[in-house]
Amino acid sequence: MKIGMPIIIFAVTALLIAVAMFNPGSATVQSAAPNPSDAPERAINNFLIHVQQRHWNQAYSELANTDDVSENLLAKNFGGSHGSLRVFSSLQNWDFQPLHRNGNEAQVRVTLHWSTPVGVVNDVHDVKVQDDSGNWKVSWPIAPFPEIATQVLPVNYLRWDLVSASSDKEWGQGNLDSPHVRIVSMNAIEYEGNVTVMGEVLNEDTVPAFVNVAATLVGNNGQDLDEESSFDKMAHVLLPKQVSPYRIDFPGIALSRVKSVRMNAKATLVPASADPVIGVMDQKIQSDPQGHAVLVGKLLNQTGEIVNIPHVIASFYDSNGRVVWVSDGYVNRVLFPQAPQSFSIEIPRSIAGKVQSYHVVVNQYSLNAS
């Protein structure tokens, strides 16, 4: 019996380790990753686990549509390329919603939750899963990347430099007047229980301006309720005569509590250039497969540099020309010169019916920009 208890101690320790190994939820904080029991969802789950770990070879082995998609294309689509937003993103987790199943084929709606440098980006896909002799495989359509031909592009864009006698001057502290900017429209609505203030701001000056728009809600008793700013729901660098939409959200405040809105547009003179010029083409409002109204279109980078992270901001107008919503979205892929890249921005269901026209502004971040 001398070693009976030591054997029990070792056995119990081994048993506890086994419990944790085979039932991770008992030992650690529950993972948010789903653990589906249905075969089609399990196939997608396995595929996405490999994608999450960037094991492209293993992810590719789970794919059904290998005739259309190469392993390299799969890696570029999920792992990004050329400093795109996807390069810096990581797949955090995902949700499933089974749509239908028919014998050896099923369709599942998958929402991918990406952690990116600009925050959380959710991607919704309707994915087909096929039973290949008892082995379910995922058919994940991936649009090909454009082939860029070697070409010469002239550089003839406008540029404004800021010249100072002293190099010690801190940005924004030069003895120059601020550019004239004006809030040309403002509309406050209540959306999903929150106050949203939106509109457009115009740079009326002949020089570029760096603009931040903030709003303060004043309550019925004259007290300030909250102050928020437009954050990334506007283009901050406005060239002369350029207009940008803005949207400012006030979470948890009902419109009935608001007596007035105090707007503040702060502008600073900055050096700027018109490069890169990004055109917007083929814009239209349509329904996506999930039934949501979306504004779709294509972006065309008309200059010679790659745009790494494009950001599309759209203002939507009603029949009176009033801004009724401002939406934005980041594009996962880079904008190659002269190669169209599609974008899609969701419009809230309650707003979509009022929309008569829209205006799209493209903001951008480029790794090579100084």
Add this chain to the structure above:
Amino acid sequence: MATTASPYSFRPIPLRVILFAAFAVHGPLLFMQLPDSSYDESFHVFFASHYAKHWFNPWNEKWFAGFSQTSYPPLTHQWIAMFSKLIGLDAGYMLVQLIAILLLTVGVYRFAKLWVDERAASYAALASIFIGALSTLVYQAGQLATVASIALFLNALPYFYEWSAEARGRSLIKGLVVSWAAAAAHHVTLIFGVVLFAAPVLWLACIDTKKAENERTLGGVISRAVVFCIIAGIGIAAVLLPYWIELIQHPIRQMPIPHASRSNYLLSLNTALNYIVVPYGALLLALPYVVVKGWTSPRLRPLLFGFWLTFLFGLGGTTPVPHWLLGRAFEVLTFERFAFWAMLLMLPIVGILMTGILDRFRGKGAVGLALAAVLTFAAALGWLNINPNRPTPALDIDPVVEFLNRDNHNQYRYLTLGFGNSLSKVSRYANADSVDGDYNSARLLPELTHYASAQLTNSKFYGAAGMESLRAMLMHANRYGLKYIFVHDPYYEPLLTFSGWREIESYNNGEVTTWSKDDVPPLHPISTDARPAPWEGVLWGILPIGSSFLAILVLLLLPARGGRQSSTEPLAVPFPREEHYIA
């Protein structure tokens, strides 16, 4: 042919020799300031720098738009602050750390003597110098307070035993004052120490009392232990009163922050190395012996069970035990310290093993043990450089500090991104306030507590939660007067670009860039009920440091009277020993 007295190698190693060894091993590393790049060293020095300037005002505006330093026990920080007047903050930290290591060596020696004979105890103390967990805690994690607190607590435990088993009044007084000082160093250590260390000692006192043929009874032992715990509890409540007030007013309700020590170590080679192989080192080889010996010697059984439970805790999420027993606290605690405690608990039995090996194999045994100790220590130090998750090398923060300290830039708050543990260094030297900070439990701003992430400067490592927390803070930049952001990682630049910030300066060939937002108003104090009352500041400045002075005074005024009169002899060496003869 006659049997001789034990040669030198069969005598206990004198404590002064062990202390000299501890000094010789750790002293040079600390004087080289090796912990300088550890995770928490900057945090401790930052706290100390505040005490150095504002001893009686625990309200610190430099982090989180204002927080109370009563949210962390202050003893080690206040000692650093005192030493800093003579040798500076960094050297002060190293000195306090060295003192903690020396106290730990003494503590292991005294704690081991409760269980084993003096010779085995001396080897246990010698081994404690080389254990990998101590090196990782000191040089990688920078957990000064944990090491100092357990060192003091180990020194208090023999007094607890003597009072409980032998009703020595002097031991009661000495045990209490040292326990109060241990709590003033780190409260969590003391809370778990009561269960994992004191309970086995009380069990031992009961075993010894039962065996001894004297007038003492089990009821007496337990009632004396209860008296000790009650008085210790009252004293700890008083010494850390502002801490408890802060905890009651602002219980830790923030979202749990992921930590690798809560994962299953066996699922990743890196965590297995970081939390099992490197900290335990050669002690892993001793585990079977510790379990068998701990069970076969009835007097060691309390120690065995204490060790086993602590060992299971030290495995983090590798077993369900910590999750089951701690509930939500599992998501708040980190578990590397439990592995360290488990090693301290196994050391007395390891001491027996070492003496046995020396007796049996003599020179070869000594060489083997020395190699095991040195390799364990070397592996832990080597791991500092090859660990893929090692702390980032220190940044050149001078331009950042220079920027913040000129042209009234400190009228605004600032934020660092991608600075790692250099955040604390910037805070220490800059006369400006940040909305970020490096001590999660002190955070009260909703932009920080509502997300499962820690420092904003490390946002990207916490995935979506980290970036959402950063977005929330940037959205409220105007509210907090947050005008300047220093970026050491281009990952964060797209968010700043799109959300209305502009790069205004860059340093060290673009290694660090400064970003600004033009419409931010100057900072104003954030209204909060977390600011301690002035009387709390006075108590905080007197009682914790006072408890350590009191402990020193009591130990000087009440020196030990002879050896411990244990009613039952500690265990002798179990290995068959060759007789030694002089021809």
